[in-house]
Amino acid sequence: MARYDFDMITIGAGSGGVASSRRAGSYGARVAIVEESRIGGTCVLRGCVPKKLLVYGAQFADAFADAAGFGWTVAPPRFDWPTLIAAKDKELDRLEQIYVNMLKNSGVEIIEGRGVLVDPHTVEIAGRRYTAENILVATGGHPTVPNIPGIEHVISSNEALDLPELPRRIVIVGGGYIAVEFAGIFRGLGSEVVEIIRREELLYGFDDDIRVALAQEMRGRGVEIHTRTQVTRIEKDAREGYTVFTGTGQEISADLVMYATGRGPNTKGLGLDAVGVKTDDKGAVLVDEWSRSSVPSIYAVGDVTDRLNLTPVAITEGRALAETLYNNNPMRMDRNDVPTAVFSQPPIGTVGLTEEQALRVCGDGVDVYCARFKPMKNTLSGRDERTFVKLVVDGKSDRVLGCHMLGADAPEIVQGLAIAIKSGATKRMFDQTIGIHPSAAEEFVTMREKFVRPQKLAAE
Numbered sequence: 154m155a156r157y158d159f160d161m162i163t164i165g166a167g168s169g170g171v172a173s174s175r176r177a178g179s180y181g182a183r184v185a186i187v188e189e190s191r192i193g194g195t196c197v198l199r200g201c202v203p204k205k206l207l208v209y210g211a212q213f214a215d216a217f218a219d220a221a222g223f224g225w226t227v228a229p230p231r232f233d234w235p236t237l238i239a240a241k242d243k244e245l246d247r248l249e250q251i252y253v254n255m256l257k258n259s260g261v262e263i264i265e266g267r268g269v270l271v272d273p274h275t276v277e278i279a280g281r282r283y284t285a286e287n288i289l290v291a292t293g294g295h296p297t298v299p300n301i302p303g304i305e306h307v308i309s310s311n312e313a314l315d316l317p318e319l320p321r322r323i324v325i326v327g328g329g330y331i332a333v334e335f336a337g338i339f340r341g342l343g344s345e346v347v348e349i350i351r352r353e354e355l356l357y358g359f360d361d362d363i364r365v366a367l368a369q370e371m372r373g374r375g376v377e378i379h380t381r382t383q384v385t386r387i388e389k390d391a392r393e394g395y396t397v398f399t400g401t402g403q404e405i406s407a408d409l410v411m412y413a414t415g416r417g418p419n420t421k422g423l424g425l426d427a428v429g430v431k432t433d434d435k436g437a438v439l440v441d442e443w444s445r446s447s448v449p450s451i452y453a454v455g456d457v458t459d460r461l462n463l464t465p466v467a468i469t470e471g472r473a474l475a476e477t478l479y480n481n482n483p484m485r486m487d488r489n490d491v492p493t494a495v496f497s498q499p500p501i502g503t504v505g506l507t508e509e510q511a512l513r514v515c516g517d518g519v520d521v522y523c524a525r526f527k528p529m530k531n532t533l534s535g536r537d538e539r540t541f542v543k544l545v546v547d548g549k550s551d552r553v554l555g556c557h558m559l560g561a562d563a564p565e566i567v568q569g570l571a572i573a574i575k576s577g578a579t580k581r582m583f584d585q586t587i588g589i590h591p592s593a594a595e596e597f598v599t600m601r602e603k604f605v606r607p608q609k610l611a612a613e
């Protein structure tokens with residue numbers, strides 16, 4: 154008789170947990186996955202997928218506006234928010250069912266309920282105890298908000314995806330991925346959008362030129378961005394709206410206030426402390442490069458570890474774990490050159506080092522190539538929006554260290570370039586590559602002049 158009920162119990166059926174469980178199941182491991190909500194997790198149900206569907210919805214505003222320059226007469230378009238939300242929900246139901254089927258086809262048993270650790274090999278679910286040789290914690294994260302007066306009035310991205318109606322005017326607090334993506338969605342669909350950030354620029358950690366260019370284009374689209382501004386309190390007002398008070402003395406009214414000020418790991422009440430699993434001060438599970446926690450039979454992948462909080466990373470971490478444990482194929486996630494995109498409007502694609510990071514790694518020997526241009530479509534459409542592309546190159550080795558783009562299709566373009574960066578491509582190889590004409594992407598292989606910053610010129 155088997156010593157344990159299962160080889161692995163996974164707590165949390167999101168991207169990381171499902172990927173790991175399916176891969177383990179495919180190698181013959183006896184796996185159960187525990188989920189207290191729906192199957193699919195943040196990405197499928199409350200994040201990447203519904204967000205991108207709404208981004209697609211919002212982008213039609215551009216198509217209608219641009220069409221006239223190409224000879225079309227478009228009757229004033231009307232948008233119906235409940236129709237989009239219903240269509241999005243139908244698609245999520247379909248995807249959830251696919252996830253359920255995929256788990257079943259891999260032989261993974263789905264157990265509904267909340268899993269709590271009892272000891273290093275036991276999980277309690279709805280009053281029943283199950284044992285496993287290994288336990289994988291893949292419980293993801295949740296939106297976090299600061300503790301200021303009136304914070305109970307705000308919504309997070311979770312609620313923003315299911316609003317009964319489109320707000321006429323919305324205040325969005327935060328300057329990260331989620332804030333800029335939702336600013337683009339609501340603005341595209343016709344809301345007035347005010348974004349409040351506490352820094353000078355959006356998207357801390359991204360390349361500075363991209364950050365500046367994004368703010369410029371968002372403002373061009375009518376998003377009002379208040380920089381270096383802190384919200385001090387929020388009050389509900391008499392006409393079913395809210396007033397946002399800032400440290401700079403402003404009072405901004407809106408129908409809705411959304412906070413996108415970061416996410417925290419879902420570890421509360423999981424029983425981690427009791428079984429000796431160490432967590433950091435935010436509650437994230439501390440793991441080694443093999444995703445193993447301080448308790449040898451307990452592992453964790455994805456946002457609950459607060460490493461690189463991206464779906465494809467959670468999936469890779471989860472699959473690597475299954476390879477290591479059940480296929481005699483020790484695998485670790487390679488964290489270098491992970492590409493990422495922000496589905497802002499216009500969107501961003503980025504891979505590798507920012508100019509600032511490269512300067513820290515290479516000292517002064519960093520070459521920068523960049524171009525800012527009006528994409529061809531905007532000549533006839535009359536849209537006053539520019540695309541920005543940038544390469545960061547190690548001047549000594551000629552290796553391209555980073556690649557950044559703001560403009561239409563940037564995520565699609567940078568995904569391909571990420572292979573070149575991952576393969577160690579040099580600037581010379583980029584130069585030897587023939588461009589596809591006419592495209593925006595060809596700029597990446599036609600930039601010849603090094604960019605010299607004005608202040609650097611002055612110093613020379």
Ligand code: NDP
Nearest residue numbers: 299327328329330331332357413414415416462494495496
């Ligand atoms: P981020 O960590 O990206 O950004 C949080 C933002 O909120 C920052 O601008 C931050 O400012 C600001 N902030 C934090 N605390 C406060 C505060 N107390 N008052 C005011 N502003 C504050 O978090 P998100 O919520 O946008 O996204 C969470 C994660 O989800 C991301 O890190 C990303 O990994 C993932 N994600 C990925 C997407 C993608 O791949 N396209 C899309 C959406 C999410 P400051 O910079 O000053 O700290």
